[in-house]
Structure formats: structure tokens, C-alpha cells
Amino acid sequence: MIGERATYISAGDDHQSYVARMAKQEGRDPATVAAENGARIRESLASAGISLDLFASPAQSPRYSGFIERFFRTLLDRDALEERTTDQPFCITCDRFAFEAHLRGRCSHCDAESDGGICEACGKPNAGADLIDPACVTCGGTPERRPLRQLWFPLERYRSAAEFTFACAWLNPRARALVAELLAQPLPDVPATQPAEWGIAVPASGYDDQRISAWFELGPHYLALTDLLPEARGNPGGWQTPWTGFDNVVQCFGFDSIYFHVVLFPAIFQAFDPRLRPPIGFITNEFFRLDGSKFSTSRGHALWAGAFLREHDADALRFHLARVAPEIEQTNFTLDEFEATRRDELIGIWDDWLKDLAKRCEAAGGMVPLAPAPRSAPLALARLASLFGDLSHCYSVQGFSPSRAAHLLSEIVRVARRFRAEHAVFDGKPASALEAAGALAVELAFARGLALAAAPILPGFADRLWRDLGERGAVAEARWELLPAMPTAGTAISLSTTGYFEPARPGSEPAPPEPTSEAETTPPADDIETAPSEAEGEPIDANAEARAEAPSPAERTEPAPRANRRRAR
Template sequence: MSAPTETAYWITATPPTPNGDLHIGHLAGPYLAGDVLRRYLAAEGTGTVRYTTGLDDHQSYVPVRGLNDGGRKGEEVADGYGASIESVWHRSGADFDAIVRPRRDVGYQSAVQEFFQRLFDTGHIVARTKPLPYCAGCERWLYEAYLKGDCPHCGSGSNGNACEPCGRPNDCADLVDPVCTACGAAAELRDCERLYFPLAPWEEQLDAFWQDVDMPPHLRALCERMRAEGLPEIAVSHPSEWGVPVPVAGFTEQRIYVWFEMAPGYLLEWRGCGETGPAPAPVQFFGFDNGYFHAVLFPAAFRAYDPSIALPEAFVVNEFYRLEGLKFSTSRRHAIWAHEELARTGADVLRYHVLSDRPNGRQTSFSSAALEISRARLADRWDGWLGRLLTAVAEDTGGTVPAEAPQGPAWERLRARLTETVGQLREAYGIGGYDARRAIALLDEVVASAEDFGYVNGFENERPAGAAAYRAALAAQLAVAAALSAWAAPALPFGSARLAELLGLPAVRRVDASALTPMAPGAPVAAWPGAVFSG
């Protein structure tokens, strides 16, 4: 009899553009949220888990940032900020199994070009001559970051090719009042032959995919609205010197549209993990402004390239995270930079705050005052309870788990309540019901319940014959602390690992009711170090 096949899980987070440092909005969006799911699934031990991303080097925002910085080369911009981004991921605990680096990874360009060429050869990419904005003063064709105007769909200010507020694509020439971002001059429209990927032929397959994939109503509404109005043709090449050269004869001076490049880029992320087999259906984390690419463009491109490619099983989508009422923006330099905040704030504190404030289904807004409230909650409630508990264990039982086992109606009620809570926590951590905000709220409930139990049962020590009941209550709280070190680990990995070490437990355990098992009597418990989660 053959051994059962191990489940493979693949989680992706949208590659960021290295035109600046990562800001808090990025962390509140896909990167930490995806890491939470990765850690949860890995602790389950039911299969291989891979978490991947990349660096979006070929975004036009990279060379535009160089122009705005006094003429720096795009390569310098991408390399400098790329290194900073990777450092922030590491410091914040967002641990990736593969990070694709487009300009440095051997075989990247040829793989992207092969993907593009196959779609052209099979007739899925076609040549079209259409108007494209042009700046006579800068002698440059305008697209994406080089262009701004008003979105033809919602009227908001937009760059070329896609509108962040409404998430809809545009064809650059249909922007209202288009201007060159470099010099501010009004753009003129000139005919330009480019390569296009028509979406309409994939309408039925896309609709079938949308019925299967788990995605939020906001993104589903975008997909259905685009279908109702007629799926457009998407320009997948632009006249430019930055990016992957188009391999098609007659268009080799153009570059592949960077968002179309990302489709094969995702496939390369899976291979970057050392995997040689077909990729499983991924769970993809991204912001709503990237929704059309993931839910419409990429699935259609994959169907055109190879119908056997597994399309995503779930989209986990965040809305905009705001700062002082405006969207965090690297290009506009409206941000609190993650590397600076990590120098002031512990990684767990920052993770706790942005996960609890995650813009899930609504836009939320960061403030330093709210971050301080989160820091105080971890210090006063979480570490306050743990500090009192470990100090009491040191004083009353010499730093070992009491001989008395947890018992009595109060313990049974607490255990039943926490068993129910961890069931809800598993749902909030899991793929189907993923909700980082809910997970943090449930962890707060665990701590609050244990803290209340500790205060109430602390009075047992004032009864003449209450010493044994008091020590049993300490053992009960140690059981909750042990459970917390497992249950909080996906969200707050650093403090959870410190707590597990203090209790002499493995750092990685399943998030389930078994973690609430009372610790062995006489097992050593380390002295309170002063801070675990708030340090």
C-alpha cells in the first residue's frame, strides 16, 4: 500500500516595488498576514508549506524615482531599496521560502519571454495600433508612472494602466486630462503599435473560476462589473527601455508590461522553493488595488499558457491602510517607514498592532497614539499577567510547576471557554475563514480570561486552608500560558518563542486544545525576565 500523498500549501504575497522603503501600510497589508497563515499551517504539520514573494524591479515607478532623485539609475534604486525591503521582512518575522529577484535571478528573463512568446505564437497576444500619450518635451511615451490624469471609470486621480481607488484598468489614452509626471506638460496622443492580450475570449472560464475561488465581495463586485461592461484588451507591451524586452519580432524595442510579467513571475516563485512538481492552488495575499490583476489578468494568462496550471483557491485582500487620512504611498513619500518603526518598536508589538488594525473589508488608519495603546496592552495585560504568574511560581513553589493539578468548577469553566475560543482561533487562522483582526481579538480574550482567573483565585492564598487551591490555580494559569505560547505563535512569533522557552516547551506546536494540557508537576519554570511580548 502506497504512503498517503502529503498536502502542499502555497501562499503568495504581491511583490513590492523597490522604489522606496517598505512602510507600515505594506506590513499591514499582505506581508505579515501571509506570514501568519504560513506559520499556522506549518505548525499543523499536515503538509509542506511554501510562502513566496519577489521584488517588482521592472515597475516604471523605479526609474521614475531615480529621475526624481536627481538622475539615479533605475538599477541603483532597485538594488538599494530591494535590500532594505528584504531586511524589513526579516526583522518583522515575515519569513519567505523564496524571493524572486527579476534582474539577478538566472533564467528569469528567458522564462518570462518564453511565457510571452507562447501566448503570441498561439494567437492570444495580438498587435494593435492605438493612441498612446506622448510627451514632446521629454521625448517619451507615457504609460504607468510616467503618466497621470483622471480615471475614465471613477474620475479619481490615476496613473496609467490601472487606477488604485477603483481597481480598474485603463489604456492610458483614455485618462482624462493626461499629463507627463516628469515635467507636468499636457500629453499629446499619438498612434503606437503595441501588443495586447484580449480578455474577452476567457470570459466564461473566468466566470467559472470566480464561482470557485474564495474572495471578498468587494473584489467579486469588481470582477462582475468588468464582465458586465465587457472585458477589455490589455496592453502587454510598452515602448520603453526599462524591463524585460519583448521577444516578438518587430517589437523588441518595447518592454513587457510589468504586471503581465508578474504572471510567469509567480510560477518562478514556486520553482524558487526548489519544487519541481506542479504548483498547488495558491492562497494569494494582496491589496484591493492589485485585485484585477490577480482575479482577471493572471488567471486568463495562465489559462492561455497552460490550462493545467492550478488557479488560486483563495484571495485574501486588504483595503487601503491610511495615514492621517491619506493612503500610505511610497511614491508620494507619505508614509511611516517600517525600518524606522522597527527600530523604535519591537516586532511583536508592531505585528500585534497592524494585524489588529488590518484593513479587512474597510479602510483603517494608522496613528502613533494607537500604536502606543497596543504597546501598553501587551505590557499591562499580557506581560502583566505573565509577570505576576511567573513571580508567584518562583515565590511559592521555588520556580517549578505546582504539584497540585488544576481542578474545581472555575478551572472547568475556564478550560471549556478556552477550548471553544481556540476552535474559533483555528478558523480565524485558517484558509477558509482567515481573519487576522479576529485572531488578535481572540488572543486578547484568552489573556483577559486568564488574568481574571488569576485575580479571582489569588484570594485562595488568604484562606487559612487555601494554599493547595491557590497552587492549583497557579498550575491552571501555567496551562493557559503554555497554550498561549502555541496559540499566539502565528501572529506574535518572537514573544511566543520566548514564553515557550521560559516554560521549557517546544517553540512550534499546533494551535488546538491539546496545547492547554496542564504542565507536568515539578517541571522547571524560568524566572520572569521583565518582558516577553512587549519588549
């Protein structure tokens, strides 16, 4: 919308230990679990009108695995990995080492319950062995300590990369506070391999019974996804271009992944190739809860977006998720609150104004009237321009806030309704006919501005309203306006007199999204990317649905590929 080419890519955490844990619980193969949940993710994205340039399934792509293996060998060749033996938790009952999702205890930093690897409460890492009162997740038994030979990444050696990223990239205050606290202490060494059967094989002799750590893999994961992209889009250049050239990379993820993205991954990149540029910004969110409790598919406490959207309007859901997005604190989803947003806000406020506007347009001949604007128009239009300025910030990397954007969209409607209420006095009075016609044109300017501003969050509604206002082409192809324009006099108007958010409205669904990966055109089997997922699949994600197509109106001169890591939250 601002003339930039943005590339939006994502993938599943197919090799996470959570996938293997769920597969074991269900007596199934991890690859099957990842693929089936990945299909749900793809359905959810399509149902919500979200399109990506690539949505990869790492476990199904030999090319992806090959890239990770080459990356790992390069680190070995550059002595960036160290072999050492340490005492690690071992479950006697299960006859296996317990790590990451297979181990649970209390965080040594904040005392909250935590799995191995990262604490979701405080965002600080752990090595598993330093958990307090650790227990095997599978059997509940207390593990003993046994020596384990692994490859480790000496993170402190590459501290400068994390410090540079922290100094240069955009982070919200909560993320900055966490990273500052992490960097104030010596950085811990990180296991690059784990004693697992699921994952990418370690390309080093003597480690046949281990796999590359899924958390460690997620660093080069982004480079591997970019490597898949040129073939998916038919573009030359290879994976190096976005990471060593002038493209800008923005990453989106949850609070519990801040340590990995801002501290660990830049260090891994520096060890691999010092020419790699870190992302210019990191957009994070907190956990999103369902009826007051954490989403959990293992307990059946989840809403599947694909199924939900078969019964509910996608735009209404996207708008509600944007309003309640957990940007600075954990927030909650309830069906009652969603229905209230649709009924009281979108139907009761937005549709109420638009239906009234539609009837008055019909009475005026179904076109934008040719009349001088009323004396109050400059002040009203200045307020609209001010709201657009605020929205531009909300859609930028530095100020990214779907929640604030949603409230600003509602403010556009409220300002328009107030303007209408002030000028209703001219209705039916021949002496004030020109004033009434001019006021109607100003209201149509507000409706046009609403369509343009709402496109990132409510694409189906915005596109329909845009066309009903006589504008040509899709609203997503329109240029963003810091000073919203008045509609052209004489333009035919065909606003809906029945509203835009009422249920069972034929044609109200958003247009089908563009293909989300090269898999849409039946590519070679080696590169089919169909079903990325963690074990927990794709329950509704407050930020992801709202932000997925939000363009950034911040002025930049270079294209901005976006690497976006999505977790089921």
C-alpha cells in the same frame, strides 16, 4: 504547526514603470533603484523576524527573464496575442508615450485621480487613453494622441478562466463584489507591451523599442518564481508541480491588484497552458495610511521598517499592525497609537498578568503544582478551547484575519485575568491550598495556550514564553491544539518576573529568521536573488508583517505553497 509543509515566496516588482519613474526623478539607473530599495525590504523582513523560502529579485535574475520571454513566445505561437495600432497618449515635451506610472488623470469609472493601468480607488482597470483629463506625470503637460503599434491580449476570449477562478477560489466579500462587477461587462483587451526602455525585452521582431508590460509580466511572474524555487531549496519537480498537481496556492496582495490576480492572470494562464490550476484563495487588504495620509517615499511620508525596528520591539510592532490591519477598510498608523498598544495592552495587561503569575509560580516552588483543578476549571478551559477554535479560523484561508486574531489573543489574557481575580480569594488560606494550586495550574494552561496561539503574530514572545513554561523545542514546531492541554504536573517553570515587552530587555529579540532565498549561500551569479522592490521600497505594511508567518490551521491534506505578492502600501 498543523503538520503541513508551506512554502512562502515573494518578489519585488522590479520592472514596474514606477521604478523607472523614480529613477528618472533621481537621475539614476532603474536597476540601481530597484536593488537599493530591495535591500531595504530584505532588512525589514529580517528585522521583523520574517523568513521566506524565496524572495526574488527579477531584475537581477537572467533565469527569471528567460522564463518570462519563453512564456511570452508561447503565447505568440498560440495566437494568444494580437498586433494592433491604437491612439495612445504622447507627451510632446518629454518626447515619449505616457503610460502607467508616467500618466495621471481621472478614472472614467469613479472620477478619482488615477495613474494609467489601474485605479487605486475603485480597483478597475484603464488603458491610459481612457483617463479623463490626462497629464504627463513628468512635466505636467497635456499629452496628444499618436498611433502606437503594440501586442494586445484579448481578455474577453478567455473569460471562462476568470469565471472559473471566481466560482472556485476564496475571496472576501469586497473582492467578490468587485470581480462580479467586472465580469458583468465585456472584459477589456490588455496591452502586453509598452513603449519603454526598462523591463524585459519583447521576444518578437519589430518591437525593439518596447518592453513586456510590467502588469502583464506579473501573471507569469508567479510561475517564474516557482521555477526559481526548486534550485533555491534543492527540491526536484520544477515549476509545474505546484500549478498542475495537488498543491494549493494562496496569493496575498492589495485591493488595487484584485483585477489582475482574479481576472487577468487566470486568463493568461489558460492561454499558456489549460492544465494550470488557479489559486484556491486570494487574501487582500486595503490601503494602510500614515498619520492620515497615503505612504509616499517621494514626499518623504513613510516609516522604513528596518530603521523603525532598530528602536522598537518587532513583536510589539507585528501585534499592533495585526490589530489595525486594513482588512475591510483603509486604516491608519500613528506612533502614538503604536506606543499605546505596547504600553497599555502588552505591558499593562499581558505583562501585568504574566509577571504576577511568575511570582506565584516562584512561591509555589517553580513548577506546575500537582493538585485537582477547581470546580470552575472546566468552564474556563472550555472558553480557552472556544477561543482556539476562533483563532483556527482566523489563521485559515477562508477566515484569514490577523486583526481578529490579535484581539482573540488579548481575550485569552483577559479570560485568564478574570479567572485569577475570581480565585485570588484562596491565596494565603491553608484550608484552600489545593484550590489555589489547582487554579494556578489552570492559569499556566492559559499561558501555554497564549504562547501557542501567539506564535504566528508574536514569534519572539511566543517562543520565549513557551520555553519559560518548560516546553521543549521551539513553539513553531509544536502541533496546533484545538483543545489546549493542561501543563504536566512537576514541569519546571521559569516565567519572567520583569515581563516580556519592557524595553531594553536582553534576549527579547526574536530569533534570526531562516535564510529567505538561495542568495544566502552565495549561489551562481545568474540566480542571485537579493533585492526585490518597487520604487517605493518597503514602508510598513499592516497585513504583511502580521501575516507573513501565520500558518493556516484549516484542515488540508496537501502541501500549500504560497505565492505572495507584496507591494509597499
